[in-house]
Amino acid sequence: MNGVLNEHSLDTLCAALCYAIGIEPPAHAAAPSPELMAYVDAAFGGKKADRLLMFNPDAVAEWLFEKYPPFFGGLGGEGDLKLPLRTAMPSVTPVCFGTMYTGAQPAVHGITKYEKRLIEIDSFFDACVRAGKKVALVSHPRCSMGVIFLEREIDYFLYPSWEKINAKAAELIVKDEYDVIVVYNGNYDGVMHKTGTESCEALAELRANVHAFKWLDEMVAECWQGHNTLLGFAMDHGCHDIDGDAGSHGLDMVEDLNILHVYRARPKETE
Ligand SMILES: [Zn+2]
Numbered sequence: 001m002n003g004v005l006n007e008h009s010l011d012t013l014c015a016a017l018c019y020a021i022g023i024e025p026p027a028h029a030a031a032p033s034p035e036l037m038a039y040v041d042a043a044f045g046g047k048k049a050d051r052l053l054m055f056n057p058d059a060v061a062e063w064l065f066e067k068y069p070p071f072f073g074g075l076g077g078e079g080d081l082k083l084p085l086r087t088a089m090p091s092v093t094p095v096c097f098g099t100m101y102t103g104a105q106p107a108v109h110g111i112t113k114y115e116k117r118l119i120e121i122d123s124f125f126d127a128c129v130r131a132g133k134k135v136a137l138v139s140h141p142r143c144s145m146g147v148i149f150l151e152r153e154i155d156y157f158l159y160p161s162w163e164k165i166n167a168k169a170a171e172l173i174v175k176d177e178y179d180v181i182v183v184y185n186g187n188y189d190g191v192m193h194k195t196g197t198e199s200c201e202a203l204a205e206l207r208a209n210v211h212a213f214k215w216l217d218e219m220v221a222e223c224w225q226g227h228n229t230l231l232g233f234a235m236d237h238g239c240h241d242i243d244g245d246a247g248s249h250g251l252d253m254v255e256d257l258n259i260l261h262v263y264r265a266r267p268k269e270t271e
Pocket residue numbers: 058059092093094189236237
């Protein structure tokens with residue numbers, strides 16, 4: 001790691017996702033990421049994505065990508081967009097996902113510390129609903145992503161097991177009834193806090209996150225051939241080790257703030 005903070009803030013993502021699916025961004029979103037917009041335009045020949053699958057692993061730092069490339073199983077390879085971003089401060093889960101899906105900094109979206117409470121400002125989910133998009137949010141009921149964006153006119157599938165969460169996401173892909181599916185996986189984060197960021201146990205969960213994404217991507221390739229689909233492997237923040245073989249995040253440091261999202265376009269197959 002070179003120790004330099006990534007230039008573009010995570011707040012540039014939300015409006016770019018809206019651009020990708022052809023809807024107006026939420027009220028407080030920062031200007032969209034030009035890299036993601038250009039990628040979408042090139043991949044879909046100027047058309048929009050009519051399906052979006054966002055896979056949100058928790059705490060998968062950019063430095064993990066750099067240190068363990070084989071564990072990422074080709075993610076970010078040819079055809080994918082690697083999008084380096086700088087997450088919000090403090091670099092904790094509800095703060096960062098708040099910024100990811102509102103496009104606003106914490107002082108604006110209202111979660112400025114580790115606090116799982118409802119975000120009341122306009123969000124990506126509200127923007128989708130206004131545009132008539134059908135949205136499914138698949139998460140753990142006690143994790144931030146199962147809490148902070150409740151009370152929208154979207155469908156929530158909340159399960160206390162990563163296996164059930166990913167199985168439901170796969171089922172929803174097969175049914176093909178949602179325009180936007182957001183899937184949260186917190187298993188790497190949960191284990192790295194207890195055993196350290198590079199313990200065998202934590203790296204196994206990292207691999208599980210990558211496998212889950214690749215599995216869902218294969219389902220998309222199989223079941224959504226009639227759609228322009230954008231997939232995202234999009235974490236909230238990074239992580240670092242602290243004393244006592246434990247991992248942490250939340251600080252103003254490169255390890256916690258630098259994240260690397262990967263986007264993959266699957267254009268509609270021509271008849
Ligand atoms: Zn997190």
